[in-house]
Amino acid sequence: MKLFAKVALATTLALSAAPALAQETVKIGALYPFSGGLALLGDESFRGLELAVEERNAKGGLNGKPIQMIRGDAVDPNQAVGEARRLTSVDKVNAIFGTYSSSLAIAATQVAELAGVPYFELGAISDPITERGFQYTFRTNPTSKDFANRMVDAISDAVAPALGVDPKSLKVGIIHEDSLYGQTVAGFQQKRAQEKGLNLVETLPYSAKSVDLTPVILRLKSAGVDVVLQTSYQNDTVLFFRQMKDQGFKPKAVIGAGGGYSLRDTVQAVGPENMEGALNVDFTQYRTNPAAAPGIDAFEKKYQAKYGTPPRSGHSLANYMGANVFLDAMASAKDLSADAIREAVMKVDVPEGTTPTGWGAKFNEQGQNTRVSPFLMQWQGGELVTVFPEKAAVAKLKTGVGAN
Amino acid sequence: MDVFVQLILNGILLGSMYAIISVGLTLIFGIVRVVNFAHGEFLMVGMYAVYLLAANLGFHPYVSAVPIVILLFAMGALVQRFIIQPLLGADEHIQIFAMVGLSTALVNLALLIFGADLYSVNTPSVRQSIAFGGYTLLIGQLVMFFCALALVAGLHFFMQTTPLGRAIRATAQNRNAALLMGVRVNRIYIFSFGLGAACVGLASALLMPLYPVTPTIGTYFVLTAFVVVVLGGMRSMYGAFAGAMIIGIVDSLSGYYIAPDLKEVVYFAIFILILIFKPTGLFGLGRGTE
Numbered sequence: 001m002k003l004f005a006k007v008a009l010a011t012t013l014a015l016s017a018a019p020a021l022a023q024e025t026v027k028i029g030a031l032y033p034f035s036g037g038l039a040l041l042g043d044e045s046f047r048g049l050e051l052a053v054e055e056r057n058a059k060g061g062l063n064g065k066p067i068q069m070i071r072g073d074a075v076d077p078n079q080a081v082g083e084a085r086r087l088t089s090v091d092k093v094n095a096i097f098g099t100y101s102s103s104l105a106i107a108a109t110q111v112a113e114l115a116g117v118p119y120f121e122l123g124a125i126s127d128p129i130t131e132r133g134f135q136y137t138f139r140t141n142p143t144s145k146d147f148a149n150r151m152v153d154a155i156s157d158a159v160a161p162a163l164g165v166d167p168k169s170l171k172v173g174i175i176h177e178d179s180l181y182g183q184t185v186a187g188f189q190q191k192r193a194q195e196k197g198l199n200l201v202e203t204l205p206y207s208a209k210s211v212d213l214t215p216v217i218l219r220l221k222s223a224g225v226d227v228v229l230q231t232s233y234q235n236d237t238v239l240f241f242r243q244m245k246d247q248g249f250k251p252k253a254v255i256g257a258g259g260g261y262s263l264r265d266t267v268q269a270v271g272p273e274n275m276e277g278a279l280n281v282d283f284t285q286y287r288t289n290p291a292a293a294p295g296i297d298a299f300e301k302k303y304q305a306k307y308g309t310p311p312r313s314g315h316s317l318a319n320y321m322g323a324n325v326f327l328d329a330m331a332s333a334k335d336l337s338a339d340a341i342r343e344a345v346m347k348v349d350v351p352e353g354t355t356p357t358g359w360g361a362k363f364n365e366q367g368q369n370t371r372v373s374p375f376l377m378q379w380q381g382g383e384l385v386t387v388f389p390e391k392a393a394v395a396k397l398k399t400g401v402g403a404n
Numbered sequence: 405m406d407v408f409v410q411l412i413l414n415g416i417l418l419g420s421m422y423a424i425i426s427v428g429l430t431l432i433f434g435i436v437r438v439v440n441f442a443h444g445e446f447l448m449v450g451m452y453a454v455y456l457l458a459a460n461l462g463f464h465p466y467v468s469a470v471p472i473v474i475l476l477f478a479m480g481a482l483v484q485r486f487i488i489q490p491l492l493g494a495d496e497h498i499q500i501f502a503m504v505g506l507s508t509a510l511v512n513l514a515l516l517i518f519g520a521d522l523y524s525v526n527t528p529s530v531r532q533s534i535a536f537g538g539y540t541l542l543i544g545q546l547v548m549f550f551c552a553l554a555l556v557a558g559l560h561f562f563m564q565t566t567p568l569g570r571a572i573r574a575t576a577q578n579r580n581a582a583l584l585m586g587v588r589v590n591r592i593y594i595f596s597f598g599l600g601a602a603c604v605g606l607a608s609a610l611l612m613p614l615y616p617v618t619p620t621i622g623t624y625f626v627l628t629a630f631v632v633v634v635l636g637g638m639r640s641m642y643g644a645f646a647g648a649m650i651i652g653i654v655d656s657l658s659g660y661y662i663a664p665d666l667k668e669v670v671y672f673a674i675f676i677l678i679l680i681f682k683p684t685g686l687f688g689l690g691r692g693t694e
Contacts, residue, residue: 037520178665206664209624211421211615214414215659215667218407234522235624238616246533246542269524269616 025068026061026336028053029087031098031108036075038101044312045100045123046071048319051302052327062331074099077107084111094336095120097323100315102126109137118341122322123283123315127184130368136338138345138367140322140359141283142374144181144257148188150281151229151255154376156196158388159227159253159279162397170252171201173225175216175240177208177232185231185257201225208236213243221249228253234260241270241278245402254401255376258282262313262384272382277401280377280384283314284357284392287385288375292392293358314357321357325350358392410539411656417545419652420552424610425625426632426644427555428603432480434639435576435596438488441503443629444622445510446601450476450608451617452518458525458612465525466547469609473602480601484594492593507622514619524616531613548610555603556645563641572596576639628655631675637685647686650674 030049033042053067061067070091072083080099087093088111095118099105105124112119113134121129121139125147130139142150156167163170174189176182186203193200201223204216213236220228228251230240237260244251254277260266261280290297299320303311311317325348330336333344345363352360352371360371376388380395387397425447432440440446453472457463487506491499530544563569574582575592583589615621632651636643651671658670678685 037515040519204664206659207668210664211624211628212414212418212655212659213664215411215656216664218410218660219664222407235616235618235621238522238524242531242614246531246540248533248540265521269522271526 024065026065026330027068027070027091027093029072029084029091029093029096029098030069031072031074031080031083031087031096031104032100033075033104034071034073038075038104041313041315042074042100045315045319047303047307047311048316048321049097049122049323051299051306051316052320052323054306055302056327062327067327072096072098074101074104074108077103080104080108081111084108085115088112088115088117093117095326095330095341097122097319097326099124102129105129109134113137116338118338118345120322120326122319130366134367136342136367138326138363138369140325140361140369140372141318142359142372143368144185145188146373147257147281148185149192150374150376151185151257152189152192152196152198154255154279154281154388155198155227155253158376158397159255159399162399163252168197168199170199170226171224172198172227172229173202173204173220173223173251174200174229175202175204175206175220175232176230177236178205179208181259182208182231186229189229189231206236208233210236210239213239214247216240217243217247217249220251221247226252227255229255229257230261231257232260234263234266237261237266238269241274241402245274251401252399253277253279255279255281267379267382272379274402275379276381277398278379279387279397280379281374282377283318284359284375285314285377285384285386286311286317287377287383287394288358289386289392289394292353292389293356294354295356296358299356318357321355321359324355325361353391406538407660411660412653413539413541415653415656416649417541417549417652418655419649420545420549421607421611421648422625422628422632422652423552423645423648424548424555424603424607426629426636426648427552427559427641428600428607429626429629429633430600430636430639430641430644431559431603432597432600433633434641435572436484436488436593436600438499438597439503440597440600441500442483442507442510443604444624444626445507446476446479446604446622447608447611447625448514448617448619448622449479449510450605451612451615451621452514452523454609454612455523455525455617459523465527465530465609465612469606472609473605476605476608477598477602481594481598483601484597488597489590489593511619511622518619520619522616522618525612527613542614544610544613551606551610552645552648555606556641559641568595628671631671634685635675635678637687640685640687643685643687650686 032046033039053069057066072087074080074083087096096112097120100123102124105121109119113136118136123141125144127143127145160167174186176186206216262282267275286300329344329348333340348361350361361369362371364370375386375392377384378387385395386392387395429443450472454465454468457468487502491502532543533540571587572592574587575589632647633644636647654671655667658667
C-alpha cells in the first residue's frame with residue numbers, strides 16, 4: 001500500500017511537472033468585467049489589450065513564443081478574487097493584465113501579489129492600488145491624483161492665459177459628488193490649489209442622487225465663482241448643466257474629471273449648445289494631435305478594421321498603450337519569473353509624447369508610472385477635442401460655458 | 405434676501421414634485437395597507453414609457469400623460485391583483501418581500517432592455533425659464549405645481565362626493581365593516597392601487613422634461629417620498645401634500661445655508677424628531693391608526 005502511494009505520488013508529480021516543461025506559449029491572464037454592469041467599458045478596455053497581443057503575435061510573439069490570452073470575468077470584487085486565483089493557480093499565467101475598475105483591481109492585485117504573479121493595471125485610477133507596497137503590481141495609467149492636479153493646473157496654465165488674467169485673481173469653486181470617488185479627487189484638488197496659491201472660495205460636496213442642485217449653484221453664484229471644478233457621474237453632470245442654465249450662472253470655465261463629462265449621452269441630454277466649452281480631464285481621446293500621441297490614428301484604424309466600429313471610448317487606447325509597455329518589458333526580461341519581470345519593468349524608460357496616448361513610462365518603486373499627465377479636453381461643436389497642452393491640441397481653448 | 409426668496413420658490417416647486425409622487429404612495433398605503441417599495445420603479449417605467457412615446461411617435465411628454473396614466477393604472481391594478489391579493493392573508497413582511505422583489509426585477513429588466521445609459525426627451529418649451537422680479541422659475545416646474553394642486557383637489561372631490569370614493573374611504577377605515585356593507589373590498593383594493601400608480605404615471609410625464617431617465621432613477625425620488633408620507637401622517641393625502649412642501653423647502657434652504665451634502669441629514673433629523681414626538685405624523689389621525 002505504501003509503495004502504491006509513493007508510486008502514485010511520483011506519477012502525479014511527474015504529470016503536473018510535464019506541462020510546465022512543455023510550455024511553449026507565454027500565458028497571460030486578461031481580467032476584466034466582461035459581464036454585469038461594468039461590462040461595456042470593461043470590454044472596451046479589453047479590446048486594447050487584445051489588439052496589442054494580436055499585433056505582437058503577428059510579429060512572432062514574445063521572443064518567438066506566441067502569447068496565449070486567458071480571460072477572467074471579474075463582475076465584482078469577489079469574483080475578481082476568484083478569477084485571479086484561477087488564473088494564478090490553475091492556468092499558471094506569467095502575468096495578469098486588467099482591470100478597468102478600481103475596486104476590482106484592489107481585490108485582484110492582492111491575490112496576484114500573494115501568488116507572486118506580476119499584475120499590470122492599465123485602467124483603474126484609484127491611487128491606493130499602487131500605494132500598498134506591493135512588489136508585483138504595476139500601473140501605466142494616471143491616477144485620480146494626476147486627474148486632480150491636471151484640473152487645478154489647467155486653471156493657471158490654460159484658462160487664465162486664455163482669459164488674459166492673473167490666475168490668482170480667479171475665484172475657484174470645487175464641487176463633487178460625495179462618494180469615495182468625488183471625495184478623493186476633491187481632496188487632491190484642495191491640496192494642489194493651496195500649493196499653487198489659488199483663490200479657492202467654495203468646496204461643496206453633494207449626493208450624486210440629488211434631484212436638485214440649485215442650492216449648490218446659488219452658492220457658487222453668490223460667491224462669484226469664476227472657475228468650477230466638478231467631479232461627477234452622469235446624472236449629476238446633466239443636472240448641474242441644466243440648472244446652471246436655469247439659474248443664469250455663467251462661470252468663465254467649468255472643468256470636469258472625466259466621469260459624466262466624457263460621455264456623449266451627457267451632452268445629448270444637456271444639449272450640445274449648453275455644454276459647449278465645458279472642459280474635461282480624462283484618458284486620451286481620439287481628437288488629439290498625433291504629433292503628441294504618435295500611433296493614435298493607426299490604432300483607431302486597426303480598431304475599426306477589427307471590430308467594425310470606431311472606438312467607444314479612450315479606455316481601449318489606454319489599455320493598448322499600457323499593454324505594449326508591459327509586453328516590451330516582458331520581452332526584455334531575462335526570463336519570465338516575477339522578479340525578472342519586475343527588474344525589467346523598473347528599467348523601462350519611455351519618454352513622454354512617444355506612445356499613442358502621449359504618456360511616457362517610468363515606474364517608481366511602488367510600480368506607478370510617473371510620466372503620465374492626462375490631457376485637457378473641451379466640448380466644441382458636440383466633439384470632445386484636446387486643447388492642452390499645446391502640442392497635443394487640435395483646437396484652441398475657448399472660454400465661457402454654454403450659449404452665453 | 406433675494407437668494408432666500410429664490411430658495412423658497414425653488415423649495416415649493418421641488419415640494420410639488422415630491423407631492424405628486426407621495427400622494428400615490430399615501431393612497432396605496434392608506435387604503436391597501438401595503439408599503440409600495442416598487443413605487444420608484446413604477447416612476448421609472450412611466451418615464452421610459454414617456455421616452456418611448458416621444459422618441460417613436462413624437463409625443464410631447466404632457467400629451468403622453470394621458471396614455472401613461474392609463475398604463476400605470478393598469479400596471480398598478482395588475483400588481484395588486486396578481487402579487488398582493490394572493491398575499492393579503494400572509495404576514496405583512498411577505499408583502500414587503502414581494503414588493504422589494506418586484507422593484508429589483510423591474511430595475512434589472514430596465515437594465516436589460518435599455519442598458520445603463522440615460523435617455524432624455526428634448527422639450528425646450530418646458531425647460532424655458534421665466535424671470536420675474538429677479539427670480540427664475542421653469543415652466544415645467546410651474547406646471548408641476550399646478551398639477552399637484554389639481555391632483556389633490558381632484559382626489560378630494562372624488563373621495564368625498566362619488567359613491568366609489570365613499571366605498572374607498574369605508575374600506576380604508578374598516579375593511580370588515582365595509583365588507584358587511586356590501587363593498588367589494590378586493591375590487592376597491594385593485595382600483596386604489598391602480599389609482600396610486602396612476603399618480604406616478606402623471607409624475608413621470610411631468611418629470612421627464614426635467615430629468616433624464618435611467619434604470620435607477622426611482623431611488624432618487626422614492627426615499628424622500630417615504631419621508632414625506634410618514635411626515636404627513638401615513639394615510640392623509642393633505643398631510644402628504646403639506647409634508648412634501650415642508651421637505652421641499654427644507655431641502656432647498658439647508659442645501660444652501662448648511663451644506664448641499666447635509667440636506668438629507670437635516671430632513672432625516674426632522675423625520676426622526678417627528679417619529680419620536682408625533683409618531684402618527686403631522687396630520688395623523690391619532691395613535692393606532694397608522
